[in-house]
Amino acid sequence: MSFTLNVNGTTHAVDVDGDTPLLWVLRDVIGLTGTKFGCGIAMCGACTVHLDGMAVRACVTPVETVGAAAVTTIEAIGATDEGARVQKAWLDEEVVQCGYCQSGQIMSAAALLAVNPSPTDADIDAVMAGNICRCGTYPRIRAAIKQAATELAGGEGR
Ligand code: FES
Numbered sequence: 001m002s003f004t005l006n007v008n009g010t011t012h013a014v015d016v017d018g019d020t021p022l023l024w025v026l027r028d029v030i031g032l033t034g035t036k037f038g039c040g041i042a043m044c045g046a047c048t049v050h051l052d053g054m055a056v057r058a059c060v061t062p063v064e065t066v067g068a069a070a071v072t073t074i075e076a077i078g079a080t081d082e083g084a085r086v087q088k089a090w091l092d093e094e095v096v097q098c099g100y101c102q103s104g105q106i107m108s109a110a111a112l113l114a115v116n117p118s119p120t121d122a123d124i125d126a127v128m129a130g131n132i133c134r135c136g137t138y139p140r141i142r143a144a145i146k147q148a149a150t151e152l153a154g155g156e157g158r
């Protein structure tokens with residue numbers, strides 16, 4: 001079947017089965033490989049993208065359910081205010097170890113800050129619990145989210 005997707009502000013016509021996970025459409029059809037495959041069963045968060053600003057697991061999102069929703073991936077999250085601050089904070093805190101989980105982590109963090117600009121540790125832990133990091137970068141992730149929140153609140157330069 002043919003589907004028209006709005007991904008990172010660009011319209012893509014894709015011809016795939018309707019039950020194809022959005023993750024594979026993004027990676028294999030459109031060629032956006034920043035979104036990663038981890039578990040395939042919504043348990044690790046590596047495949048996190050935004051649908052109309054909400055974090056979703058692309059591995060369990062059939063493409064036929066996306067409709068006209070705006071899909072945002074790690075390749076474009078830096079164009080949003082929250083995404084840009086999160087990415088800067090990630091670099092400042094040197095969060096990344098192997099890197100595999102990190103695009104999903106950043107997508108979840110940006111979605112969190114968009115709805116909760118000053119999250120507590122508990123808020124951060126609750127939202128980020130769905131993003132697994134086998135390298136154990138959690139303390140730096142928490143610190144980076146706090147830094148991004150502080151910068152967003154203070155309107156400091158990107
Ligand atoms: S690959 Fe989607 S949550 Fe793990």
Ligand code: FES
Pocket residue numbers: 096097098099100101102132133134135136137
């Ligand atoms: S940085 Fe290696 S899995 Fe998270």
